[in-house]
Structure formats: structure tokens, C-alpha cells
Amino acid sequence: MLTDMNNQVFFCDYYKQWVDVYKKGAIREATMSKYLMSQKWIKKLAPELKLSELTRTAYQKLLNDYAKEHERQTTLDFHHQLKGAILDAVDEGMLERDPTRKAIIKGKTPRAKKIKYLNQFELHTLIANLDIKEEANWDWFILLVAKTGMRFSEALAITPADFDFSRQTLSISKTWDYKGEGGFLPTKNKSSVRKIQIDWQIVVKFSELVKGLPDDKPIFVGKSKIYNSTVNDILTRHCKKCGISEISIHGLRHTHASLLLFAGVSIASVARRLGHASMTTTQKTYLHIIQELENKDVDLVMRTLSGL
Structure with missing residues (x-):
């Protein structure tokens, strides 16, 4: 039966x-x-x-x-x-054999994906154009993502208690459920739980911003539902106004990582700062940048050896 x-x-x-x-x-x-x-x-x-x-x-x-x-x-x-x-x-005995054994995985040829990010001059221009008011707004949010490389959901979940201004660190331990009903959620993976160093400009600005705010409440979350597209539109308007490449909030994360790599920061350090599960993820994502840096290294090696 x-x-x-x-x-x-x-x-x-x-x-x-x-x-x-x-x-x-x-x-x-x-x-x-x-x-x-x-x-x-x-x-x-x-x-x-x-x-x-x-x-x-x-x-x-x-x-x-x-x-x-x-x-x-x-x-x-x-x-x-x-x-x-x-x-x-x-x-459960509902099938006699595993039909997935030796399955062949096919698929359409992936389109070439070009990561959009700003160069150092463009990022400097963008930050200078932000309207940093006394109260938190999306320009503050854009500044924080640009300076930390956080994911959108991670930045939304930041509370005043996550800042340690004396040690110049920011703790990332949760995300915000902006796609659902709101509220805190765990991070994408265990590696995403991290403490990152923040520069003195962020320390000075945010130490003033969070004064009087509840320690355990998200800085950028209000009563209305948050949409990724809303913040992307604000960022796009800034980019157009500045006459620079138009990127998304996620593009700011790429910008952050790219600038660190070009500055000579190791892949391991960048991976930890971004909260990647492994350096392999970082290497795959920023392969084109790493290849450019390797070409520069070859030139440097040749110049060094030629001078011997």
C-alpha cells in the first residue's frame, strides 16, 4: 500500500x-x-x-x-x-537508487562581469560631496560603507554600542533583515563576525553622531521599510552630480577593497576586513586587480634586478 x-x-x-x-x-x-x-x-x-x-x-x-x-x-x-x-x-525507501549520481552540470555561458568601483580620486570627490548633517541620514551611511567595506545589511545593523572609539574599532556581529520584517539576523557566515579598524575621521564624526542615541538600536533604521534601491538611487544622484562613475552601494564595498589592494594591503588582510569566508573568495572577486598588481610587481622585480 x-x-x-x-x-x-x-x-x-x-x-x-x-x-x-x-x-x-x-x-x-x-x-x-x-x-x-x-x-x-x-x-x-x-x-x-x-x-x-x-x-x-x-x-x-x-x-x-x-x-x-x-x-x-x-x-x-x-x-x-x-x-x-x-x-x-x-x-526513506521511496527511491531505490540515487538518480543524482554522476549528474552532468551544464549551463549558459556566463556574461563577463565587470566589477564597478571608483578610483581614489572619484571616491574622494564623492565623500567631499556628501551632505553630512547633525542627524543620521543616508549620506552618513554611504560614508560608513565607503570607509569600512561593509555589506549593506551589516551597515544597517550597526548600533552605537558596536563602536569602540578609544580603540578605533567597529564590531560587526549581525545583519538587518531589510528584505523581511526587519530585526537583527546572524551574519552571512562565521568569518563575517569581525572587528575592523576605523580611521580617525570616522571616530570623530560618528562619536558626535551617536551621542544620545540608544546603544542597542540601529543608527540608520527608522520606522519605515528600507529598500536597497532607495539608497542606491541616492548614491547614483551623488555620482551624477560629481561627474564620476555611477556605482551601487555594493560597488562601494568593491571600491574599498580595490583601494586597499592597490595600496599594497595583503589579500589575507582584505579578506578578513571584508568578512570573506576564505582568501579564495577575495582572489576570485578581485582577480583582475590582483593581475594588475602582479604586472606591477614584475616591473618592480626587473628594475630591482637591473640595478644590481
Whole structure:
């Protein structure tokens, strides 16, 4: 009887139930949204595929159909999410074999992604153009991200208590749930929990700004919902006014990292400051900059050896 019932279960329904049971409330909302998106794609691509019919060929066809509209890395993420549910189905005896074994991951050729960031002169021009008032506004926010390289959600979660002005440090230990209902959330990963050094200008300006503000309340979060696009629009207007490259708030994070790398700061130090899980992430993200620096190093080596 149980086998007969299993034969009638659609894979999209099984996956939906699996997400509800094993993932709901156990993972970050942003991650949960990816599982739900995968669920929609299964229903779109294979609405009548039964769990009992999930052979290696059927699974590969599902991956191939998904890959027609997505890049390889996105297809790989899709595969990993589906595989978690399928392996549980095997453990429960609902499938005899693992159909995901030896799956081939395909995908559209990724478009060349050029990271947008400002050079030192442009950043200096932008900061000089900011309207830093007595009370916190989004120009203060832009200044802080430019000087620290924080992620958008990390900067939103900063409270007065996170500053240690005597030691010139800023503690990053949480994020703000701006995509959901608001409130504090954990950081992206363990490496994202960090203390970073802040320069004396930030110390002077923010020590004045936070006077009288509640220690445990976010500096930049008010009563209304916050949208990433709102702050990006403000930054874009500043860029246009200054006649510099137009970038996003995330582009400020890239700007921060790029300037440090060009200044000779080690990849390891930049990775720690950005809260990257490993130096590999930093190296992949800023490969073009690292290659430029290596070319400069070659010139320096040659000049040094020529002078011997």
C-alpha cells in the first residue's frame, strides 16, 4: 500500500513538503527564498514527474531544461538543493537508487562581469560631496560603507554600542533583515563576525553622531521599510552630480577593497576586513586587480634586478 502511494507522489509535491519539514525555520530567509524558487522551477519544468519515475535520465533531463535558462553555477546550486531532498527520499525507501549520481552540470555561458568601483580620486570627490548633517541620514551611511567595506545589511545593523572609539574599532556581529520584517539576523557566515579598524575621521564624526542615541538600536533604521534601491538611487544622484562613475552601494564595498589592494594591503588582510569566508573568495572577486598588481610587481622585480 505504501509503495502504491509513493508511486502517485509528484516530485514537485515531495520537494515542497521536504522544504517545509527540513528547511523552514532552520535557514536564513534569503536561503529559504532560493529553495522556494527551486520549488517553482520544478513545478514549471516537470509538473507531472512522479517521484517513482525519477531515474538518472529523468533527473538529468530536468537539470538540462533548467540549464537552458541559467548559468552553470546557478544550475549547480539548483542541483545541490534538489539532491538534498532526493537523498532523503532514498533513505526513506521511496527511491531505490540515487538518480543524482554522476549528474552532468551544464549551463549558459556566463556574461563577463565587470566589477564597478571608483578610483581614489572619484571616491574622494564623492565623500567631499556628501551632505553630512547633525542627524543620521543616508549620506552618513554611504560614508560608513565607503570607509569600512561593509555589506549593506551589516551597515544597517550597526548600533552605537558596536563602536569602540578609544580603540578605533567597529564590531560587526549581525545583519538587518531589510528584505523581511526587519530585526537583527546572524551574519552571512562565521568569518563575517569581525572587528575592523576605523580611521580617525570616522571616530570623530560618528562619536558626535551617536551621542544620545540608544546603544542597542540601529543608527540608520527608522520606522519605515528600507529598500536597497532607495539608497542606491541616492548614491547614483551623488555620482551624477560629481561627474564620476555611477556605482551601487555594493560597488562601494568593491571600491574599498580595490583601494586597499592597490595600496599594497595583503589579500589575507582584505579578506578578513571584508568578512570573506576564505582568501579564495577575495582572489576570485578581485582577480583582475590582483593581475594588475602582479604586472606591477614584475616591473618592480626587473628594475630591482637591473640595478644590481
